[in-house]
Amino acid sequence: MDSRPPNLLLVLLQLTSVIHFCQCARGQSLYTIDTVGLTILPSSPVASGTPVILRCEVSVSHHPSLHLTHIFQFLRYDVPVHSLTTSDTAVEYEINPARAADSGSYECQVTVEEKKKESFVQALTVEGLQSPILNLSKTTLYESEELIATCSAPNEKGALIFRFHQKLRSGAIEVIKQVGPSGNSSETKLVLRKVGDSVLSCNYNIPMIPDAGHSNFSNEVQVIVKGLYISPVMNVIPSTNVYEGDIIEVVCSVVSPTRNVEVYLTKDKSILKQKPVSLSHRMTVQAGDSGELVCKAEWNSVQKENYVTLSVKELFSKPQLTLSLMDIFEGERFTLSCSVTIYSPERISNETIQYSIYRNGVQLIQMDTYSTVASPSQNGNYTCKAAATTLRNNFLVKASETFVVKAKVPVSEPMVSVVGDRLVLGKPFLVHCLSETGSLPITYTLYGPDRQPDVKVVSRPGDKAIFSTPAVQKSSDIPKFLCHARNNVFTQPMISSGHRLEQRTKIIEPVSKPALIVQPNFGYVSEGQDLTLECSVARGTLPVNFTWYHTETQGSLATQTPTGPKGSHIIKGVRGEHSGGYYCESNNQANEVKRSSTVTIGVKWAAWKKGLIAVLCILLIGGLLFFIASKKDVLPFMRKRTGGLSVKSASTKTERLSLTLAEANETANVTPGVMGRSVWSEHVSGSESDDQNSVASPERPEPQYTEVQTKQADPCAVPVMKGTETVYSEVRNSKQEVPEEANGGSVEYVQMNHDTDRHSHHSHHSNHSHHSNHGEQNGHADDTINSSDTNAIDPGDCAV
Structure with a gap:
């Protein structure tokens, strides 16, 4: 049979133990607090002196392998009153006996490891207070004598407030003293001022528990208060009504003295005399001695007093x-x-x-x-x-x-001055009046030209009489300012000197508008010369600051402060950029800037530049003439060329066939009759049939252009006329005449400065106006050559 399942079960159990151990090692919670309960036995309320048990029980669920420890804590009004650490799940806290001070709200708090839990709050009421006990240091005493009383409640807890009561024979109860919280017993001093028998008692209450009320009265202690007969007797001899200067005697004594009695005589809280048992005081009374005399007897803290009123009449008044x-x-x-x-x-x-x-x-x-x-x-x-x-x-x-x-000091002559010791004509200023000596108050009055008097009163040390004064225009007005000072209405005022004001004041006259003069003063200056800018003012307090400006540049050119009213600035080696406007500004200590008028300066070329340009022009003209002379042999050939200017017919009667423009200077053989005017030569038929035939001809022949040969004038001859001669040549076809040339007949037009054609050639001449003016200045007429006439005579062909 296979044994694996039993082995597997064993392994699982071991694994569970290991996991549990690991969990405990890691501090994981294997417990929980279920409930915490608080029980008060017997149930509240309880009578004072009864034992009370507070039972606290906790229920905790936990792993069987854990052994837990519980911390129990009992709290009253959140204040811990008892704590206990145990493994038990229930503990008890006994209050035996319970008193009223134990009343309050209680709760139980349990802590297990890291967990905590509280119970519900339970109220404990303890009813009844203990009756206090009164003890006195003495029961027989004199009035106002002190005794020591002690009231205690030994079984009570907390701070108690005690009250002490006195019960008189009439049955009335008075609180004679209350003592603040001092535990469960209080000792204090009491003073009984009422003579006779009385009963003392005390009680208390707990201020922290007002619901507990007051305790019962303590035991009663009877005391006897004896009267203290130390009241003094006072006599004034001869009387309490006396005249000043009289001598009186005051007697103060205790009739039935006890030991240690002191007697005092006082007036207005001042002790006049002090003696044991009795005293006598003798004095000469004054008018101020009227009042109350007090005789006081004192024994320990007990005092008895007696009063007498003294009246003193005056014989005469105080001087x-x-x-x-x-x-x-x-x-x-x-x-x-x-x-x-x-x-x-x-x-x-x-x-x-x-x-x-x-x-x-x-x-x-x-x-x-x-x-x-x-x-x-x-x-x-x-x-x-x-x-x-x-x-x-x-x-x-x-x-x-x-x-x-304290005799007053008469006011001295006032010193009048301008505030700042500086005055600018034309501007308001401040005037200060001051007398070196004189008792206050002092009244100052300022008088001035063309103004109402102004008054200032100086009443306190440190105050000043400063007057605001309008501007004056002339320095001669300064001495007219006068200051009057007075501190005695029965005397004449002291008057300042206006000349001292003028002497002590620096009078500044603003500058007038400056004048700018340039040297040389032609308005133009040649390059390289020096330009002097001279700026001056007619009025103004020296020194005067002059500043020069150029309108074409930013900033000032120069600033100068001469000793006189005139300054100058020299520009060395004037150049072209120095042309333009110049002005200057003047200013002095018045800080009023005045500006001159602007002067415009032009800069001409230097003489050497003009000479250089003239030389260049001569060289240029000479080169041009040389070039023209070199072309002299070409000119005749050019004159033989046909230079035609195509024009349209001017009218139906006559057709212009050709127009030749030629310019030549009038030579000596020109007919005088045609000098200075225009001559027109036209070859036409003797009747108007030519025109008619020309019009009726169905085919008008096209105009023929030819060159008109004229007599060549000597190009080197000196002209005898001024002006320009223009020659027009026109060839027309005619039925009556056959042109000499193969191209037809010719008609010649000559015009010489004719007035009727000036307007038509105005634009042509205007282009040469500058050249013509130049020619007129030289005394010669310029020759105008038509650009379309290739036969024009070039003056360069003439020998110079």
Whole structure:
């Protein structure tokens, strides 16, 4: 029989054990807390002093192989009160005996390994408080004497608040003291102020358990409070109603003294005298001694008092020191007077009063008046005293209040100045008035040209009298500003000097518009020359800053600060780029920039450049003439060529067959009759039948063009006329005449500067206007050669 299945079962069991061991090794949970229960025995509520058991039980499901440990913890109001570690599933916590302080909400918390669980909250109520016990240090005592009382509840728990009560013979109960939380016992000092028999007791409550209420009263202790007869007796001799200067005696004593009794005489909380058992105090009363006298007897903490009101009448008033002037200025005479008012003429007269006046505690005079001239040495604290002898031969002295005399200093001549010591004509400025000496307040008044007076009052040290002043245009107006200073309405004001203002002030006149002058001043300057730009101003405080600008460049050319009102800037070696506009700007300490007018400068070529161009032109013309002269032999042949200009018929009567344009200078053999005008030569038939035949001919012959041979003029002859001669040659066909040439007859037109044809050749001549003007400046008429006439005479063919 095969044994594999049993072996397989064994292997599985071993594998299960290994897996379980591994799981335990990895800390995996093989338990769970099912329930936690809390039970209070006996059930709540319970009476105070009853033993109470709190039972906590836990139920845990776990693997049989585990041995678990349970941590039990009992909590009251979430505060632990008892804990225990055990493997048991139930524990008990006993409260024996249970008191009111044990009341509260309880719960049980169980911790197993890493798991925790709490029970439901259970309430425990313990009813009833223990009756306290009262103990006193003494039961017989004097009124206000201290005793020590102790109230305790030894079986109670927690912080207790104790109260002490006194029950009088009338049955009324008063709380005489309450002590703060201090455990289950309290000791304190009590003071019983009511004389007679009384009963003391105490009780308590627990503030943490307000529902528990107050405890019953403690045992009652009877005490006897004796009266303390130490009340003093006080007498004032001769009377409590006296006159100032009288001598009185105050007697204060205890009739039935006990040991350690002290007697005090006080007035206005000031101790006049202190003695054991009794005292006597003698004094001369003053007007200020009226009031309440207090005689006080003291034994330990017990005090008894007696009061007497003292009334002191004044014989005369307190001296009063008066000044003859309200404000005293140095150099003025003033008088101090001392006086009193008599209240009791039956006991004193004015003749019996003696006066003395003091300064700084030193007697000045034994009179009621003192007169002197104010000066710094007379300043000080003045007082006066009045002394009198009463009918009872009592000597009485009274002093006045201190009177401070400080003579004012007259205001000095004010110094007027411009704020900043700098004034720009045409701009507003500030004026400052200041007197070096003078008592405040000082009133300053500023006067100026064309303005209303302005007033400033300086009342505090550090304040300044500064006036805002409109602009002035002339420096001559500066001395007209005057400042008046006054601090005494009974004297004339001090007046400043306007010339000092002018001397102390730097007056700045803004610059006028600058003028720019250039040298040379023709408006043009040749290249290579120096150009001087001179800028000047007619008015303005020196020094003046001049700045030059060129309109064609950015920035300034130069800046100069000369010692005078004129500055200059030189441009060395003027070039073409220096042409254009120039201007300058002027400015001084007034910071008002003024700009000149713009001057335009043109730059001409230098002389050597003009000479070079002239030489180049001569060389060019010479080369051209040389070229024309070299072509001289070709010109006759070119004149024999037919140069035709095709034109259409001008009318039905006459047809133009050919037009030849030739220009030549008039020679000496030209007929004078035709100089300066146009001559036309036309060969036609003697009647108009030619025209008619020409029109009626069905076939008009085509125009024939030929060259008209004219007499060649000497090209080298000097012309005798100015202007241009134009020769037109036209050949027409005629029935009456046969042309000499094979191509037909010829008609010759000659025009010489004719007025009727000027308009038709205007455009041609306009193209040569510049050349013609140049020719006119040389005194010769230019020859105009038609571009279509190949027979035109070239002046280059003439020998120079």
